[in-house]
Ligand SMILES: Nc1nc2c(ncn2[C@@H]2O[C@H](COP(=O)(O)OP(=O)(O)O)[C@@H](O)[C@H]2O)c(=O)[nH]1
């Protein structure tokens with residue numbers, strides 16, 4: 200749910216996914232990229248990390264970013280802790296989220312864990328995914344060998360009923376699937392995937408009053424990224 204404070208608008212974006220899929224690394228790389236390069240969003244403060252001594256996320260990571268073009272728009276970005284036993288905590292961190300980036304560990308051996316986390320996300324979000332909360336997928340760790348690809352994960356999304364046929368009104372909001380690498384030196388699609396999610400979150404607010412807007416309400420130039 201978008202929060203309005205005076206003339207400032209806060210949009211909450213959440214990175215959700217299994218343990219060690221790369222969420223914290225993604226946020227670190229996004230921070231560096233937007234700080235160093237001339238992007239449309241910039242960090243406005245340092246990242247906050249609440250982690251255990253081993254460096255695993257204990258509660259969450261958090262960052263505040265600002266849109267340069269619309270400087271009243273702020274993005275509050277969170278990542279969840281991925282340990283299986285922390286599902287209650289993930290539910291808390293999820294509250295009032297406006298857009299979700301689902302982070303997959305693309306190594307073939309992780310497929311079942313990824314699906315378990317996708318199911319957990321569905322439970323937490325009830326049936327709001329896509330309909331009220333835009334969903335973008337990151338197939339992370341594409342620099343490794345033996346990784347799953349977009350076509351493979353599209354099958355998973357179909358099985359989980361998170362994919363609409365092309366004749367359905369919501370099909371324009373089917374999750375966009377990015378092949379990503381979060382390691383800064385080899386980074387791939389870290390900014391692009393974030394941008395797609397935030398762009399969709401803003402469109403849901405502007406053209407859909409908090410829901411997925413029908414195609415005819417969105418200017419054609421905006422339906423394609
Ligand atoms: N090869 C590779 N390793 C990654 C990538 N993203 C994250 N990692 C590594 O995976 C491990 C877990 O990453 P982390 O960001 O802590 O995962 P989180 O639990 O989802 O926050 C770390 O050792 C990262 O360096 C990636 O795109 N490629």
Ligand SMILES: [Mg+2]
Nearest residue numbers: 222223255256
């Ligand atoms: Mg983490």
